[in-house]
Amino acid sequence: MNSVEQTIVKSCDEVFNDLLSFTQDMVKQYSVLNQEQGVLDVVERQLADLQLPVQRVAMKHEALCSHPLYAPVPWNHEDKYNLVSQINPGAEGKTLVFNGHLDVVSAAPADMWTRAPHEPWIQDGWLYGRGAGDMQSGVAAMIYAVHAVRHAGFKIASPLTLQAVVEEECSGNGALSCLQQGFGGDFVLIPEPFGPQIYTGQVGVLWFKLTVQGKPVHVQDTAAGENAIEKLQRFIPPLKQLEERLNSDYRQPPYDTIANPFNLNIGTIQGGNWPSSVPAYAEMEGRIGFPVGMSANEIMQKVSDVIEQASQAMNLSGAGKPILRFHGFRSEGHLVDLKHAGIGLLADCHRSLVGAEPEQYLSTCTTDLRAFHFYSRTAGTCYGPIARNIHGVDECVDIESVRHTLKTYALFISRWCKLEPL
Template identity: 45%
Template sequence: MNTKEQKILDTVTSLEDDLFDFTARLVAQPSTVGHEKGALRLMADELSRLDLPLRHVPIDYTALSVHPGFAPVPWAEHDRWNVVARLEPDHTAPEGLDGRSAVFNGHLDVVSPEPLDLWTRDPFRPEVEDGWMYGRGSGDMKSGVAAMTYAAHALRKAGFGLAAPLIIETVIEEECSGNGALACRAAGVDADAVLIPEPFGPRLLTAQVGVLWFRIVVGGRPVHVQEADTGANALEKCFPLIQALRELEQECNNAPLPPPYDDMDHPLHLNVGVLKSGDWPSTVPASAEFHCRMAYPPGQGFEDIRARVVQTVARAAKQDPWLEANPPEVDFYGFRSDGHIESRQAPPLATLNECHRDLTGQHAQEYISTCTTDLRAFYSHGTARGCCYGPVAERIHGPDERVNLESVLHTARAYALFAARWCGLVE
């Protein structure tokens, strides 16, 4: 590293307390679906305080509904947006300086912390203990958002500009639909490279699976329990459908999979995450519904796996006289996100690996994901190519989620160094 790069890294380190304070303030915002505005306003205030020019990118569900990547959601409303800052190229950049644009993307939404009694502390009252910050979203992924923001701030505080644009993109709905990042693509926010500080550690994500969500609604015949044999228990009718979907999951995992997933035992997971039915123990339930998340391999499209789910449910329903006469409804909402595979030799990943090597003395490891990230919006509907690389976190989506603060600082240093090298440093 040269003296200019070292000055940038030293500046990031000098901002450590501010970086961790911003992380804690973000974590304190309970930004579950429908409640993200506090985190969005805090993000906008911080960008303004750091003199990083910002704009709001609305999620216009009506306009976005015709986009091929749009995911229908039941909570669509008008007053929802993302917060984006764009650092314009320095006009004093010398002629011939090779600068390429970059976007640092992060999401501000978090999953529910319920059930709260499994936590040993308040999930939205961040606490630091032994170098770890606890709280919902501390790892996934508000610490990463803070790291990428302060990486950009450190470049300017160190007295440097960039030869190409650097965009800070903070979005919502990453955990459920991807509509936040998709709205940014539809609004023309894009770049040559993208980095996302998801909490997979300082590794290069080179592959992620496709993911879809769906809901199955089953009708029954309600009767008093004393006449249960004359009714149809909608809840119990769900069980053979779930079993059939489990068999589909196994079929998908047994089928030939593209590398690197062909070396994994069970990379494609089905999760039955929601089950609702009934309102009285002595009444046979009249309806039931369950919601699922299912993964599919890169190279397979959403429409294909959607058709297989519909066919699987229809075949299972024909095995039961009641379900055959009263077919279950299958409704697809939320995620419909195709997977992708990227080479670690791709220019953005190669540059990031060089930054990692110069910071640690070793090449970065690869990470093969069995979930999805907002990379989907860039690979399917944008131009930027890149990867996830972020802090070390534990128990994301679970009780007592926590993030290692030293790894948050490392992420900020790596992102600042990447921006200097990829976008081109201007004194």
């Protein structure tokens, strides 16, 4: 590293404690779906305190709904927004984008946690709390990377955009809305908590909801009724068989190195209304992964065919047939262009800091990277901290890995962007 880069890396250490406090402030907000206002306020204030420009970018419902990449959800977006900080928009030079999501998944049941999930705590070098890893520490790192460059005495003179978005955990509509309104760039980095590795690809993901009706009767004669919960359970084995077929028939390179890359998960199930009544309804929501190259329409058709065939095998007709809906993710998979100059530069920054080649990570989930890939063919990857128990109990992030992400991003800025002395 040259003297400028060394100064910037040193600056990262000087601002790191503030970054950590900022992360804890975000975690305290517990920003589950449609309750993101608290964390949005925290991030907006932090950007202003760091003297970074910030604007609220509304999620324009009508425009979103008409876009082919829109993931249908059962709520309106008119009162929702993302935060964007644009530095030097329209200036000459390659545009760099950092994108991170603020929303988190539910931490319920909270009594399984060592401490309350929205009360962050530090132990043995790890920061605990829902969102600490996925991915509010990463959001803090990308924002403070810009701050560290300025703190070191340098002005970023080329275009750079910070995006702090919502709805990554369920639809990806937040990032899509930013791109739809022109907040794109030439290369994007996303600090997902998969560690300091080059993210090389991700599978497609589809969400679905299946509802069935039963016949409610008193339990004195259960045979006179039809138990909707038991009926619903009979659809799970055929869906598991679809999962098996996807993993046997479509596990092509590079996913042939992973035993089961296309996973089915039955995520929620509910039904009935009284222990002594045969349940009249039952509903489950699920997620299934699918291979790169398969379209969303294709996987939706496969799921539909499975449900239809199972219904026929059960002799279901009329009101007795299940209702299948698709909502949330219908996100196709893709592979990262590892030959892009931005990927090479990221690898160079990693080598400069650790003296070794970065490892690669092939994902069996999805991220907002897909919006950049499919919307504008923008190159990019994920590179971030190390987290444990993502979406689980006692989620945590390795604090030193956050520091490393901060330094890598600041170094990347110094090599990608045009810098001038303040």
